[in-house]
Amino acid sequence: GESVGLHLPTLSVQEGDNSIINCAYSNSASDYFIWYKQESGKGPQFIIDIRSNMDKRQGQRVTVLLNKTVKHLSLQIAATQPGDSAVYFCAETMEYGNKLVFGAGTILRVKS
Amino acid sequence: KAGVTQTPRYLIKTRGQQVTLSCSPISGHRSVSWYQQTPGQGLQFLFEYFSETQRNKGNFPGRFSGRQFSNSRSEMNVSTLELGDSALYLCASSLAAYTDTQYFGPGTRLTVL
Numbered sequence: 001g002e003s004v005g006l007h008l009p010t011l012s013v014q015e016g017d018n019s020i021i022n023c024a025y026s027n028s029a030s031d032y033f034i035w036y037k038q039e040s041g042k043g044p045q046f047i048i049d050i051r052s053n054m055d056k057r058q059g060q061r062v063t064v065l066l067n068k069t070v071k072h073l074s075l076q077i078a079a080t081q082p083g084d085s086a087v088y089f090c091a092e093t094m095e096y097g098n099k100l101v102f103g104a105g106t107i108l109r110v111k112s
Numbered sequence: 113k114a115g116v117t118q119t120p121r122y123l124i125k126t127r128g129q130q131v132t133l134s135c136s137p138i139s140g141h142r143s144v145s146w147y148q149q150t151p152g153q154g155l156q157f158l159f160e161y162f163s164e165t166q167r168n169k170g171n172f173p174g175r176f177s178g179r180q181f182s183n184s185r186s187e188m189n190v191s192t193l194e195l196g197d198s199a200l201y202l203c204a205s206s207l208a209a210y211t212d213t214q215y216f217g218p219g220t221r222l223t224v225l
Contacts, residue, residue, distance in 0.1 A: 044204075045216070046215065093210050098204075101157065105155075
């Protein structure tokens with residue numbers, strides 16, 4: 001299978017602070033990007049997505065930024081809450097099939 | 113609207129056996145994708161089915177196969193199980209296009225002894 005990395009970095013933040021989770025994607029031809037959240041014992045849950053013709057998209061408390069020049073994606077979570085504690089994955093895809101390529105993931109821990 | 117359901121949730125098998133996992137997509141969704149999740153390799157794409165046809169395939173050996181029925185429900189089969197097949201197998205469904213959101217089920221935890 002395709003390797004997406006072995007290391008899982010951890011981001012620890014204080015409740016109420018803003019969180020920024022970063023992701024380097026692999027394929028310059030990818031044109032659709034998604035952030036997922038996975039809690040223990042559950043499948044990934046969709047958070048927000050962005051097309052390659054955009055560089056920023058906002059949702060409720062979340063913002064995704066896309067920098068195609070350096071193949072970088074980030075997820076910003078405003079006023080982080082304990083319920084935001086989870087593993088966050090970025091994923092990329094392109095036309096011709098629903099094949100998501102996932103990043104390794106980042107553990108977000110929110111301290112109360 | 114009901115989410116993606118997967119059965120069984122947990123499964124224990126021994127090496128050499130085969131296993132079949134089932135996935136029921138969200139009503140109206142025609143695309144079903146399968147992913148394998150392990151601590152070492154992360155989330156990896158297995159294959160995708162759309163309108164009963166395999167539309168895309170990942171880099172897994174032929175022991176991994178799948179199919180989709182006319183009602184969009186999908187099954188995946190793993191034959192001649194190996195210890196390394198122990199993983200969480202996730203199914204995701206979407207409407208059709210690659211920009212349609214993929215919604216994941218809770219997964220089937222397969223343990224191979």
